[in-house]
Amino acid sequence: MNKHSITLSFEINEPQLLLRDAIKHYGISKKALTSIKYEGGTILVNGEEKTVRHILTVGDKVTIIFPEEKSSEGLIAEKGDFPILFEDEHILIFSKEAGLSTIPSREHPHGTVANFVAGYFAESGLSSTVHIVTRLDKDTSGVICVAKHRHAHHLLSEMQKAGTISREYEAIVHGFIQQDSFVIDAPIGRKDGSIIERLISQEGKYAKTSVQVLNRFHLQGEELTHVRLQLHTGRTHQIRVHMMSIGHPLIGDDLYGGSQKFISRQALHARELNLKHPFSGETLKIISPFPKDMKDIIPTKTTK
The missing domain is CATH 3.10.290 (Structural Genomics Hypothetical 15.5 Kd Protein In mrcA-pckA Intergenic Region; Chain A)
Incomplete structure (x- = not known):
C-alpha cells in the first residue's frame, strides 16, 4: 500500500x-x-x-x-503562505486573506487559494486533487475548508447539503439596524445581463441568513452596524445580496451599493466554521482571527 x-x-x-x-x-x-x-x-x-x-x-x-489520487490537472502548483487552523490526513482548514481568489480562471491562472494548496500538497508529498469544500469571494477574508481526498470531499459535501456544517460571518454594514436579531429568508437569482451580480428574485434559489447585531456605532458622522451572520444556505453573494435587500449594504461593497470611504473591499469575514469530523466524529470549532482592516473601523467603545 x-x-x-x-x-x-x-x-x-x-x-x-x-x-x-x-x-x-x-x-x-x-x-x-x-x-x-x-x-x-x-x-x-x-x-x-x-x-x-x-x-x-x-x-x-x-x-x-482508496487508490492514490493524481494532482489536479492544469492547476499550477505555487508556493504561498496561509495560516493553517486545523490539519490531519483528511482535512485542511486555513485562513484566507482578502484579495485572494479561491480558484483560478482562464484570465488569472496564478496566485489563488487552489494554486497555493496544490503547492502545499506537492511540498508535503501528497498526490491529490484540490477539493475545495467552502469557497469565499475574492474580497472576503476568513476560514476555508479543503478536503485532502475524494472520499472526504464527498462526505463533507453531503454534510453541507444536510445543513450540518455551520458557517458564521462578521460584517460591517451601512446604517443602524433596529432589530437585535432576525432572519432574512429571500430567494437569490442571477441578475439579467450579468455573470457576476445577483439579486432577490422569486425565480431564484432558496436562501436563508440569520443576523445578529453586535454593535452600533458612528464613524466620521456616519451610522454603521457590526453584525454576525449565520448562513443556512450557500448561495453566491448571499450575505451581500441579503443585506443590500434590507437597505444595509456592506461597507466597501460597491457592487451592491456600499461606499468605499472606510474600506476598499466588502467588510465581510468568514469568522467561524463548525462541523463534526466525518471520520473521527470530533466536534471542530475553527475560528479565523478578525482582520486588521475591519478591526480598525470598529471603535473600542461602541453602543449596542
Missing part, C-alpha cells in the same frame, strides 16, 4: 450483510467505488480481497484502501 493511500476500516456487527450494503452505509459513493475497482484500490475482508457481493458475518473486519 502506498504511504499516501487513504484507508477506512470498520467491523461488522450485523449477520448476513452484503459487503456492498456495508460500504454504502459508510458513505462511500458509487464514483468512489468505481475508482476503487478500476484505479488501484482494494477491498479486504479479514485481510483477503473480496468483491462487493461477498456476504459478511458478525465480527468481520472490512478494510477499504
Whole structure:
C-alpha cells in the first residue's frame, strides 16, 4: 500500500450483510467505488480481497484502501503562505486573506487559494486533487475548508447539503439596524445581463441568513452596524445580496451599493466554521482571527 493511500476500516456487527450494503452505509459513493475497482484500490475482508457481493458475518473486519489520487490537472502548483487552523490526513482548514481568489480562471491562472494548496500538497508529498469544500469571494477574508481526498470531499459535501456544517460571518454594514436579531429568508437569482451580480428574485434559489447585531456605532458622522451572520444556505453573494435587500449594504461593497470611504473591499469575514469530523466524529470549532482592516473601523467603545 502506498504511504499516501487513504484507508477506512470498520467491523461488522450485523449477520448476513452484503459487503456492498456495508460500504454504502459508510458513505462511500458509487464514483468512489468505481475508482476503487478500476484505479488501484482494494477491498479486504479479514485481510483477503473480496468483491462487493461477498456476504459478511458478525465480527468481520472490512478494510477499504482508496487508490492514490493524481494532482489536479492544469492547476499550477505555487508556493504561498496561509495560516493553517486545523490539519490531519483528511482535512485542511486555513485562513484566507482578502484579495485572494479561491480558484483560478482562464484570465488569472496564478496566485489563488487552489494554486497555493496544490503547492502545499506537492511540498508535503501528497498526490491529490484540490477539493475545495467552502469557497469565499475574492474580497472576503476568513476560514476555508479543503478536503485532502475524494472520499472526504464527498462526505463533507453531503454534510453541507444536510445543513450540518455551520458557517458564521462578521460584517460591517451601512446604517443602524433596529432589530437585535432576525432572519432574512429571500430567494437569490442571477441578475439579467450579468455573470457576476445577483439579486432577490422569486425565480431564484432558496436562501436563508440569520443576523445578529453586535454593535452600533458612528464613524466620521456616519451610522454603521457590526453584525454576525449565520448562513443556512450557500448561495453566491448571499450575505451581500441579503443585506443590500434590507437597505444595509456592506461597507466597501460597491457592487451592491456600499461606499468605499472606510474600506476598499466588502467588510465581510468568514469568522467561524463548525462541523463534526466525518471520520473521527470530533466536534471542530475553527475560528479565523478578525482582520486588521475591519478591526480598525470598529471603535473600542461602541453602543449596542
